[in-house]
Amino acid sequence: MIEIKKLTKAFGTRKITNELDLSIKDGEFLAIIGRSGEGKSVFLKQIIGLITPDSGQVMIDGKDVTKLKDRKLEDIFKKCGYVFQFAALLDSLNVFENIGISLLEEGEAAEKVKPLVLERIRQVGLRDDVLEKQTSELSGGMKKRVGLARTLMMNPKIIIYDEPTTGLDPITVRVIHDLIKQTQKEQKATSIVISHDIEIFNYADRVAMLHEGKIIHIGPAKEIWEVENPYVHQFIRGLPEGPIKQPGVTK
């Protein structure tokens, strides 16, 4: 379980997270929604230790990760392997090297790494022959799969996806959502997904909305369309009228 308590982080005078509280259950699929620039990425970066909060706690397996220093943090990253943002692939490496990178860097022989990489490639629905390809030869959807395969090499207990479907066509969006769901079930990985795709509600267990530094709503995804909270109501329907204002705009 991830227990977030009073998490606060300001840039200048603006509190991006403001005494934010949230409990994430083991193995759940949690979707996080909220406007662009609202602080979703900054929030998740505090969970994984990339940004240090001004105050508050992020308890993972009973440890406050905001208090860990580089060395210890790295141990947690490795053990739980809980970081994933569909990070950019390295163009200078082929698919095999991208996926196997952490083991190869540790000095493991390529023959030993290959079967492990193949297993992950198959798990994310790619053909074996993709291994020899350069990343420039891959489509957007294939790149996402390769990124996921690389993360799965760490056997993560927690996987964080920061806008995994942005910029993809509707069919690929669905394929990626299926893959996230399947990964959550197979790996029993707690999956936290930031998304603007309302289709995510068909996959997630719960939905949390970030607004002005706090989680203003959290509840079952299947009930999201019945939620009366006016911010949620306006946001998921994309209504221009409502309590959420467009900054700097008169209409």
Ligand SMILES: Nc1ncnc2c1ncn2[C@@H]1O[C@H](COP(=O)(O)OP(=O)(O)O)[C@@H](O)[C@H]1O
């Ligand atoms: N390292 C940083 N230094 C200063 N401001 C930042 C930094 N990272 C993000 N911000 C600001 O924090 C706000 C929230 O950003 P972000 O978390 O990326 O939003 P979201 O992911 O919800 O679109 C933005 O206004 C952004 O400009």
Ligand SMILES: [Mg+2]
């Ligand atoms: Mg973001």
